[in-house]
Amino acid sequence: MRSFLPLCTALFLFASMAQGASRPNVVLILIDDFGYECVTADGGESYRTPVMDKLAATGVRFSQCYAQxxxxxxxxxxxxxxxxRRNYTHFGHLDPSQITFGNLLKGAGYATCIAGKWQLSNGLDGPAHFGFDEYALWQLTRRPGRYKNPGLEINGQLHDYTKNEYGPDIVSDYALDFITRKKDQPFFLYYPLMLTHEPYDATPDSADYIESKSGKNQKPLxxxxxxxxYTDKLIGKLVAKLEELHLRDNTVLLILGDNGTxxxxxxxxxxxxVLGGKGTTTAWGTHVPAIGNWPGHFASGQVCPDLIDATDFLPTICEATSMPVPAELKIDGRSFLPQLRGEQGNPRDWLYAWYNPSGGATAKAEFAHDAHFKLYTDGRFFAVKQDDNExxxxxxxxxxxxxxxxKAKLQAALKQFDGPREEAFIKQSQPFGGEKGEDANGNKIGGGKGRNKAGAPVNPPPP
Structure with missing residues (x-):
């Protein structure tokens, strides 16, 4: 397990270096099950996303951002x-030896909050362990409903709602309150939205919200x-709050999807x-929207075709806040802050993915790709620009x-990852509390019972 002592010392030095400097706030929004086709600015034609479209029009949107x-x-x-490949153990779990952007920014003097979806186990102490001062979360130690009449956990307390409250609204209100309370100091809000994951239930703006039942008439749309x-509306509420508090010009705002629709x-x-491809390694399972906006600091109205992936957000945030990434972390990510500023930066020639939701010694799928071609370790080679369903x-x-x-380029890329995984992360153990999750096809798995360290029930069957 990685030692925290050298890192804590480094973070103290970073915080000392930053004293007196003007540091931007950071808001990172992660949208659940939200593929590239969902944003109008990216070419989507089925949905209404005026807030994200405006953020893209006044900031930078990435046309080649990928997730797992x-x-x-x-x-x-x-x-x-x-x-x-380097740190994943099993579904629904973040190994406690890991250092997150929450740890780094908290160590640099930021007030930190996570609001939304957790699904990373480690009990009620998990958010604090990974650097968050406070939280309002769904699926921390249990998995009740997330939308109408949700069950949430807020700073160690269980909250169950029964009067048609809407989970995403409750979490949004908490996030806006955090911003308001911390407006006079640098803050980091990590906002992993509970939307737009199935069941495709009614929202408070739907005509049938009160009478609707969870999961009814959700397939296929x-x-x-x-x-x-509603996701777009909640992002708009956050932007409006930043503007109301005169924080917009000093806040880095980053948005991405966590996987395909x-x-x-x-x-x-x-x-x-097109059809949503969550759980598949095609573009429809991995290609996600990404937008960066910071008035006066980021380029305006630019579309960046450079390859980026989820690992790149941590170093980008660190660079934007003038905080070096500790060398001992040996991260895989590469900052795209220069591209956000409209500069050339250091773009990638390819992206690499190791994917197995269950963890273990070997991948279910391992591949390298650029914007036009993809090569799997089993030899399959696709022209994904034309054949996006492979x-x-x-x-x-x-x-x-x-x-x-x-193909030669991608073969050379894959060769860099020859050999076995790090032994420490080859595990087949059950997630904390028998946590429910999804398999590679998006089907529900798990769901054991138990109680966490605080005595709260872990993962009772959803209502």
Whole structure:
């Protein structure tokens, strides 16, 4: 297990260096099950996202941002800056030896809060252990409903709602209150939204919110358009609060999806019909929207085609807050702050993914790709620009010069990851409390019973 002592010493030095300096606030929004096709600015034609569209029009949107196919694998990468090959143990869990952006920013003197979805086990102490001063969370030690009449945990206390309250509203109110209370000091709000994950239930803006029942009429689309619109509305409320408090010009705002849209969810995108691919390693399971906005500091109205992934957000946040990433972490991420400023930066030639929701010694899928081609370790090679559902592997005998060069590049990339995983992260143990999760196809798994260290029930069956 990684020692915290050298890191704590380093963080104390970083905080001392930053005393007296003007440091921006940071808000990082992660949207649950929200693929690239969902944002109008990216070419989506099925949903209403005016707030995100405006943020993209006055900031930078990335056309080639990628996550893992499921939520926990992405969250582990996002929070640590490390790829799953190097630190992922099993679904619904973040190994307690890991250092997160919460630890780093708290150590640098930031007030820190996480509000939304947890799904990383480690009990009631988990958020504090990973650097968050306070929290309002769903699926911390249990998994009741998340939408109407939710069950949440707020700073160690269980809250169960029964009067048609809406979980995302409660969490939003907490996030806005945190911003208000911390407006006179640098703060970091990590806001992993509970939306837009199934069940595709009614929102408070849906005509049938009061009488609707969870899970009714949700397939294949249900209230998903309403959920996307409500997600956009909640982001708008946060932006409005920052403006009201005169914090907007001193706040870095970053938005991304955690994986593709729910499997089989139909959408219209750039003139064609597409299906959500959550749980798959195609573009529809991994290609997600990403937007950065910081008035006066980031470029305005730019579309960046550079490859980025979830590991890149930690170093980007650190660079934006003038906080060096401790060398001992040896992260995989690469800062894209220069691109946000409209500069060339140090763009990637390829991205690498190791994916197995259950953990273990070997990947269920391991591949490298750029914006045009993808190569798996089993030899399958796709022209993903044209074949985004990966239906037709390319034959070596038919490759043109460009495809041959791309395959050689990706072969060299995969060779860098030859050999076994780090032994410390080869585990097949059950998640904390028998936590429920999803398998590689997005199906529910797990769901044992038990009680956490505080005596609260762990994962009773959802209502």
């Amino acid at each position: 196919p499921l939520c926990t694998p992405t969250r582990v990468q996002l929070m640590t800056g490390l790829g799953n 249900g209230h998903f358009p309403d959920m996307v619109a 729910g499997r089989g969810t139909p959408s219209r995108f750039q003139g064609r019909d 239906k037709s592997p390319l034959d070596d005998q038919t490759l043109d010069a460009g495809a041959k060069a791309a």
